Amino acid sequence: MKNKNYVFIARSIDGYIADKNGDIDWLYTVANTENSDCGYEKFINKIDAIIMGRSSFEKVLSFGIDWPYNIPVLVLSNTLKKIPKGYIGKVEIISGTPKEILKTAHTKGYKHLYIDGGKTVQGFLNQDLIDEICITTIPILLGEGIPLFKELPEKIRFEHIKTEVYLNELVQSNYRRKR
Amino acid sequence: MKNKNYVFIARSIDGYIADKNGDIDWLYTVANTENSDCGYEKFINKIDAIIMGRSSFEKVLSFGIDWPYNIPVLVLSNTLKKIPKGYIGKVEIISGTPKEILKTAHTKGYKHLYIDGGKTVQGFLNQDLIDEICITTIPILLGEGIPLFKELPEKIRFEHIKTEVYLNELVQSNYRRKR
Numbered sequence: 001m002k003n004k005n006y007v008f009i010a011r012s013i014d015g016y017i018a019d020k021n022g023d024i025d026w027l028y029t030v031a032n033t034e035n036s037d038c039g040y041e042k043f044i045n046k047i048d049a050i051i052m053g054r055s056s057f058e059k060v061l062s063f064g065i066d067w068p069y070n071i072p073v074l075v076l077s078n079t080l081k082k083i084p085k086g087y088i089g090k091v092e093i094i095s096g097t098p099k100e101i102l103k104t105a106h107t108k109g110y111k112h113l114y115i116d117g118g119k120t121v122q123g124f125l126n127q128d129l130i131d132e133i134c135i136t137t138i139p140i141l142l143g144e145g146i147p148l149f150k151e152l153p154e155k156i157r158f159e160h161i162k163t164e165v166y167l168n169e170l171v172q173s174n175y176r177r178k179r
Numbered sequence: 180m181k182n183k184n185y186v187f188i189a190r191s192i193d194g195y196i197a198d199k200n201g202d203i204d205w206l207y208t209v210a211n212t213e214n215s216d217c218g219y220e221k222f223i224n225k226i227d228a229i230i231m232g233r234s235s236f237e238k239v240l241s242f243g244i245d246w247p248y249n250i251p252v253l254v255l256s257n258t259l260k261k262i263p264k265g266y267i268g269k270v271e272i273i274s275g276t277p278k279e280i281l282k283t284a285h286t287k288g289y290k291h292l293y294i295d296g297g298k299t300v301q302g303f304l305n306q307d308l309i310d311e312i313c314i315t316t317i318p319i320l321l322g323e324g325i326p327l328f329k330e331l332p333e334k335i336r337f338e339h340i341k342t343e344v345y346l347n348e349l350v351q352s353n354y355r356r357k358r
Contacts, residue, residue, distance in 0.1 A: 013312075013314070014327075015193070029336060125320065133192075135192070137352070139354055140334060140336050140337065141304065141331055141334065142331075143330055143333060149320065152193075154322060155320065156322070158192065158318040158319065160344065160347060160350065163350050175192065175318055
């Protein structure tokens, strides 16, 4: 099976993944009466490892919940030197350019990678290294916050695979890089 | 019938309505084999008048096509003093704050307004004066350009009405202001 890099992320209508305080509570403004996972389980089942920025990693830790992943998580960081207590065997710290990181992941046998976190996604998109994007749009304008996308050196064409609406409110579109 | 302000606009996945040169040729990267109007006719039929920024107006003129509107167009401008030759009776120049502009339009009997153009939409959203938004997402990342949205003083909640996919590629979502 070919190596593939995936993004699976939620954003506001105006393109933010977190509000100006870094909070994501607005993600839950839509009542989840059906207890829907919005396709997450199906998505994560095809992933071999997660590549996550340090900020996202620390955000997950800050939730004070049980570690939510049962696949390897590679945390991108140049500053983090030690894996926090309790996470040894669950996460690995790596650094380098997106291409170097991919090389490391592929060497470990991880072919299907979930690229997560704003800066990390932007870094991989900047090098045109994302194969599939699944974006779930939450029906809110935040007005400011942490943007999903950033400047790119070139336009990147995608093709639409499918769009589904969850809970009558959340619009989830899947795109594949058109090469 | 209640007064209502509508937005009907296309953007790239990363939220731009025009590229860095102000061009919109990327809107047509998807082949329109079905000659679809992507819901435009149905939309425009419920509109009494269009409120358009000067840049958008000049953009339309630059296309060198027949005037595409058969309803009144109010062009927002503080600098334009004279209606260009050939457009008298088709467009009117107005100025003022979004609220003043609405008052003028309502006095003229225009209840359902199409608010068009980046800055104009942003100005009306800033005052929370948009009732419905129809956004069509084109499957491309532009990387830079003229953004659809800008900073807002507050978060604004919308509710999802419906989403349709045109030409298997263009995802069109309709939202209504949740008040």
